[in-house]
Amino acid sequence: MAEGFANTYGKDVLRASSAGLAPTPDVAAETIATMREKNIDLSSHFPKRFDPMEAKKFDLIVNMSGFYLPGDPGVPTREWKVLDPFGESDEVYMQSCNEIETKVMHLILELRREDRSGPPIASQRTRG
Numbered sequence: 001m002a003e004g005f006a007n008t009y010g011k012d013v014l015r016a017s018s019a020g021l022a023p024t025p026d027v028a029a030e031t032i033a034t035m036r037e038k039n040i041d042l043s044s045h046f047p048k049r050f051d052p053m054e055a056k057k058f059d060l061i062v063n064m065s066g067f068y069l070p071g072d073p074g075v076p077t078r079e080w081k082v083l084d085p086f087g088e089s090d091e092v093y094m095q096s097c098n099e100i101e102t103k104v105m106h107l108i109l110e111l112r113r114e115d116r117s118g119p120p121i122a123s124q125r126t127r128g
Contacts, residue, residue: 001031001100002062004040010108013115017058021065023047028086034093038101062107064100 006016027045035042052071055061061077063069066084069077080103085096 001035001042001097002064002104003045004035004042005038005101005104006108008040009105010111013108013111017048019048019050021050021067021069023049024086030085030090030093034085034090034097037094038097 003016003018006014010016024047027042027047032042050069052069052073055069055071055073055075058073058075061069061073061075062080063077064080064082064084066081080100082099082103083092083096085093
């Protein structure tokens with residue numbers, strides 16, 4: 001969800017790529033349906049595993065897993081506490097979706113302000 005929001009709303013200041021500590025084989029149908037309600041198509045997305053060796057390619061990592069990331073990512077990391085809706089009701093999916101959307105929009109606004117006023121949160125914008 002976060003990748004979808006970030007790449008849809010913030011493509012002027014970032015490019016997001018998501019990965020999980022224990023990714024499922026496919027993006028959950030409920031995730032695709034919930035994001036479709038936000039007019040964001042995730043049907044071509046697929047889960048990827050977080051690789052600590054690849055982390056240095058990014059300028060910022062947002063960890064929503066609720067677990068510590070393995071290894072030292074070597075880049076700024078933010079912790080976002082968001083309920084994982086997997087296996088929950090449609091209502092919980094939408095609540096988590098709305099919370100992620102809000103957090104992503106705040107990050108995008110922060111990056112836009114930094115673009116205008118000073119040094120970025122890291123040396124370069126996120127590549128993925």
